[in-house]
Amino acid sequence: MTTTSGQSLGGAKGDVGFTAGVPGASEREPPAAAARARRPRHHWVVRVTHWVNFVALGLMVTTGLRIFNAFPAFARKGESFCCYPFAGKPIPNVLTFGGWLAGARNYHFAAMWLLFVNGLVYVTFIYLHGEWRDLVPRRGDVRDSWEMVKFYLFARPEHPHQGKHNALQKSAYFAMPIFGALAVVTGIAIWKPVQLAPLTNLLGGYVWARYWHFLVMLCLVVLTVVHVIMVFAVDPYSIRSMITGGYNEAKSPEARNARPFFWRRPMRAAPRSDGGIDT
Amino acid sequence: MNRRRFVTLGASSIAAALGGCDSFGPKRAGSLLRFAERKNEGLERWLFTSGSRNRVAADARLSGRAFPRYFVSDTMPVWNEAQRGVWRLEVGGAVRNRLSLTLDDLMKMRSTTQKVDHFCVEGWTARAEWTGVRMSELARAAGVTADAQYVDFLSFDSDYHESWDIDSALHPQTLVAYGFDRAMLGPGHGAPARVHSPIKLGYKNTKYLTRILFMPTRSGGYWSDRGYEWYGGV
Numbered sequence: 001m002t003t004t005s006g007q008s009l010g011g012a013k014g015d016v017g018f019t020a021g022v023p024g025a026s027e028r029e030p031p032a033a034a035a036r037a038r039r040p041r042h043h044w045v046v047r048v049t050h051w052v053n054f055v056a057l058g059l060m061v062t063t064g065l066r067i068f069n070a071f072p073a074f075a076r077k078g079e080s081f082c083c084y085p086f087a088g089k090p091i092p093n094v095l096t097f098g099g100w101l102a103g104a105r106n107y108h109f110a111a112m113w114l115l116f117v118n119g120l121v122y123v124t125f126i127y128l129h130g131e132w133r134d135l136v137p138r139r140g141d142v143r144d145s146w147e148m149v150k151f152y153l154f155a156r157p158e159h160p161h162q163g164k165h166n167a168l169q170k171s172a173y174f175a176m177p178i179f180g181a182l183a184v185v186t187g188i189a190i191w192k193p194v195q196l197a198p199l200t201n202l203l204g205g206y207v208w209a210r211y212w213h214f215l216v217m218l219c220l221v222v223l224t225v226v227h228v229i230m231v232f233a234v235d236p237y238s239i240r241s242m243i244t245g246g247y248n249e250a251k252s253p254e255a256r257n258a259r260p261f262f263w264r265r266p267m268r269a270a271p272r273s274d275g276g277i278d279t
Numbered sequence: 280m281n282r283r284r285f286v287t288l289g290a291s292s293i294a295a296a297l298g299g300c301d302s303f304g305p306k307r308a309g310s311l312l313r314f315a316e317r318k319n320e321g322l323e324r325w326l327f328t329s330g331s332r333n334r335v336a337a338d339a340r341l342s343g344r345a346f347p348r349y350f351v352s353d354t355m356p357v358w359n360e361a362q363r364g365v366w367r368l369e370v371g372g373a374v375r376n377r378l379s380l381t382l383d384d385l386m387k388m389r390s391t392t393q394k395v396d397h398f399c400v401e402g403w404t405a406r407a408e409w410t411g412v413r414m415s416e417l418a419r420a421a422g423v424t425a426d427a428q429y430v431d432f433l434s435f436d437s438d439y440h441e442s443w444d445i446d447s448a449l450h451p452q453t454l455v456a457y458g459f460d461r462a463m464l465g466p467g468h469g470a471p472a473r474v475h476s477p478i479k480l481g482y483k484n485t486k487y488l489t490r491i492l493f494m495p496t497r498s499g500g501y502w503s504d505r506g507y508e509w510y511g512g513v
Contacts, residue, residue, distance in 0.1 A: 062299075071399070071402035071403045077346055077404070078342035078343055078346070078406075093301040094300045097301070098304065099302060102508075103506060105400070105508065107304060109315060192326060195323070196326070197334070207404065
């Protein structure tokens with residue numbers, strides 16, 4: 001069963017979507033298989049915000065690291081800081097962007113709007129359009145995640161049955177916007193530590209807020225890197241689905257019993273009746 | 280899209296991204312960045328309230344000798360009385376009474392002592408106890424006129440200066456400071472007097488102060504003209 005509540009293409013006049021799963025909704029829809037075949041795996045809003053986010057996050061991380069390099073430590077002058085073992089060691093400049101502190105700051109304070117507005121568009125869209133159902137944690141996710149881990153470790157022969165995403169993916173995609181929001185909040189706290197002092201104090205003061213901002217950035221980077229590795233190692237066919245929207249279910253990780261770098265060759269002549277589309 | 284096109288496209292975008300590493304970015308982005316800076320300034324000025332305070336606990340540790348010293352001249356600027364005569368702070372521009380204050384005159388005015396943070400644009404902070412005269416006090420003494428919207432703080436540290444919006448200049452925590460940690464301000468921290476406020480980034484706080492100029496328009500600043508944001512409020 002699909003949990004996506006996509007707009008019913010060619011639906012009755014005044015039909016504004018949100019109908020999937022509603023009893024009787026199927027009467028107003030064309031035959032289910034045909035509708036699915038024409039429906040992209042990811043709505044165009046999701047695809048656009050995904051790639052805008054890639055650019056925005058890339059700019060924010062690289063310029064942020066350049067800013068960090070102006071003082072690659074956390075302790076207030078004359079004090080010590082408990083929790084950063086690499087104090088005084090700058091990030092390699094090839095991982096940075098902006099050229100110098102002022103350049104990086106100017107990019108950082110411009111690209112923050114791209115990240116913020118894009119994130120807002122994405123979250124608002126998936127809330128209104130129903131995609132959140134594919135991401136929101138449910139009871140059983142812990143068990144399903146454990147099954148996925150067992151499968152990846154060859155302790156379980158068959159790929160666990162899944163919806164749009166497997167349980168591990170789901171938690172990563174659910175965590176991403178949360179960490180994004182935390183990056184914005186901790187960032188505001190170190191941008192305006194006096195005018196918005198209550199927020200900065202809530203995070204433990206300027207020094208700690210700057211540390212949280214750094215840690216949240218690290219979490220976003222780790223999530224992104226793991227995501228990109230897994231895309232190429234488990235489901236490279238999904239790249240197309242994030243560009244054109246097209247996806248062949250016959251090549252899904254579940255159908256291929258795919259583990260990282262280790263999967264069955266997909267069948268050449270994939271059955272087309274199950275919703276697979278080529279674009 | 281076939282596989283070859285995908286690989287070509289992928290490889291060229293990765294190459295383009297790598298080319299951006301450690302770079303200043305494209306020239307054409309400049310106008311966009313300046314636009315963002317102007318909009319950010321509008322938001323920051325809207326967020327600003329004169330009631331905002333940087334509060335530091337009374338028993339908080341001070342940075343003391345670890346408080347960084349900094350100037351833009353080749354050598355540490357020290358006021359040479361034999362060459363330049365007695366140091367005076369000139370207060371002028373859009374004012375009814377121009378002031379010319381010696382350090383003694385300044386120290387006779389109502390003083391304020393505050394333990395506050397110093398936010399450097401580089402990301403570090405330091406704490407000190409500053410003693411001086413509130414800028415709002417000096418503005419009152421000089422009788423600032425209604426057309427004064429900006430204030431320029433000029434120094435004898437080469438051509439260093441930074442201009443501020445009047446609201447930030449008149450904030451109660453903005454001082455013309457002559458005391459540092461209960462002693463007289465040393466030459467490493469901007470003696471005889473400097474601007475100090477926790478509501479602006481360090482580079483806006485002109486050291487080695489000589490002139491305060493109230494103006495109807497802004498006049499940039501040493502670092503503001505070199506790429507750092509003009510507003511620099513925190």
